[in-house]
Amino acid sequence: MEKKISGGKKVIKWLKKHLAFDKNKDADIQLKESTRALKNPGCGWYHIYTFDLSKENFLYIDCEEEELVLLLIDIHAFRGCEQIPKEALEYFSSILTFFEQHDKGIILRIVYDTNGRGMENEPSSIKIVKSHMKQLGSIICEHMSKKESLPGKILVHQGLFVGSWGEMHGSKFLSEARMKELSDTFLEATKGSCPIAVRKPVQLRQLSCQKTASNTNFTLFNDAIFGSETDLGTYGTIRKSALSENSEREKTPWAREDELSWQQSFMQQSFCGGEVLGGMNTVSESPGNTDYPQRTLDWNQVVADLAKMHVSYLNSIYSKEVLDDWKAHRIMWNGEEISEYDYIGRHMGYRFTVTQVKISCVSPEKKKQTQDTQNQISENVITFTIKNTGFANMCEEVVCRLILTKNNKNIRAFEIKSDPSTWNSGTDTVIECHIPKEVWTQKSQQTKLFLQLTRKRDGRIIEWANEEYDCQFGVLLSSVD
Structure with a gap:
């Protein structure tokens, strides 16, 4: 083209x-x-930095050469109160400032749960979640509006605060209506300055109809890339062609091939990324398959899928087994031998x-x-x-x-x-x-x-x-x- x-x-x-x-x-x-x-902003490998807003700790950078950071902000301590204390809000702002001053592109995820028990750890009322979104969202908005003095930038917020690890599963607040309520609250608090990344393409289509799915308010993140044929529930198992052509088809999760094709078309100018959980082997989860045989996903397929997802960033620590495998295998590229890991790193983003x-x-x-x-x-x-x-x-x-x-x-x-x-x-x-x-x-x-x-x-x-x-x-x- x-x-x-x-x-x-x-x-x-x-x-x-x-x-x-x-x-x-x-x-x-x-x-x-x-x-x-290339040492360019807005793409590449990242480390996760976890901060509990109820316990102010030393700020640090683990990997100076990486352009990106994922800031996991734990607000579990405030799940039972409608207002986050002023001291915690100031700490949140200082965390953002620290990484901005070090010219790090920030992937932000604010969560109630860091151990896989979303239902147990999130607030009992959506009213509390929305109140916290308004408080923290206003600080995000302030930081997004003064970029002339700080080189770093918040590039995206992953999730809607709720669910296990904030990954948009295992929550009572992830029905279509509740997701819209929370996303509207976040976008209003941030004045639309910070995109929201949701976990599944179907969630994005539910929040934004297909014609506007590439709109800058929403994008995707996937923390189970190659984890299974469906990326552990990120995709469905039904082919799009098997569904009736109506409005409900867009709100149904499709099989991997169809979802990747959709991402390739509609996420071209979006900031997408996540984590890999599998590598050269994925598990088939096709309907009627009770044996779950291993399917070999070859190197060319790995690259093709990452390109269709328009991946700009990946976790450089997790999953170690997969990343070590990529580091150990060599390929030829433009006449030079290079590891698969380095090839992926040099092609994330633009x-x-x-x-x-x-x-x-x-x-x-x-x-x-x-x-x-x-x-x-x-x-x-x-x-x-x-x-x-x-x-x-x-x-x-x-x-x-x-x-x-x-x-x-x-x-x-x-x-x-x-x-x-x-x-x-x-x-x-x-x-x-x-x-x-x-x-x-x-x-x-x-x-x-x-x-x-x-x-x-x-x-x-x-x-x-x-x-x-x-x-x-x-x-x-x-x-x-």
Whole structure:
């Protein structure tokens, strides 16, 4: 699939790795993807950090190199009272601030249960849950609104506070009506600033009809990936085609194949992830199968399923047996031997590569046709192709610029009107740009042209996967010596 985007008159593009460009000839340059790990925000492996709001403890970071953290916030101590004490609320805010200041993307999960007894540990009344949501949600909203001073960010909240481990099972508050009541309360308290991740695709469809299922208020998390044929109840066993075409079909859990196909279509621009519980073997749970035979899930199927789920993040600790298996097995990728674990880590979230740069000379007749009232004539048209080889899309606002340098100094930048969050995983995006006459350079000027991505809210540079990558300026597109 290809997507074509027009760059506009003041957008530029150029050319080639270490080769002087003859402006009288067309050029077609192929660029390569490296296999290196990228240190980019909003994707990758994560550790879990558990904090009990009734017991203020030391704040720490276990794994500095990981971009993401999952903050498990235990509010079990307050399940019997309608208001969380002020001291506990202040502690919650300080936890968020600590990880924001360390530039960690935050996956947040507030829970009443941390030992698998959701019914026993959650409040007896939904009124208490909603009150706690309003208190904690207002603090989440405050943190989401002041991102100009804190580099980290809350990317999603998993679950609706209730159920065993907060994983949206084992609760009296997970009927469709109760889920809507709780999700409405959370979204109102946070002013819609923080997406909610639910456990099952059917839960998402119940909360948001199929036409709007990709809406930014809701996404998915799955803490039983490859745990069984149904991912331990995340999916159903009935094929979608076996159900009548009516409104109730969307509120029924489908078999794995259908749910993965749905996720591939509707979760493209959502922040999804979770934990793996199985690996190369899963258990068949098809109706009528009483023997539960083992089904081998090969490596290609693992990668295909993670891509369909649009996985941006996974737990780096659990399940250890599966992760150790991935670390022990080697595969070939782009001519390099790499572990399965590293391959998955380098494809979670987005992974952008400029694969092709084309430069087309504009004929004198065409230049006359494109001349505007200010005599701004485009000398050449440059088209470049960007491939997202990651499992998912970028979920933050990013600015795309062309950077013109001379003697390794930035002398001019031009913003491209293209939204990198729409550079879909597994697809090519083609951007067409014009080189304005006033920036046309001669060989003697020793200039270079780069394509750069920066996070909009704080200017953090996003790494490209290209071999021709400069950590300061971006992808090298042209070098004129």
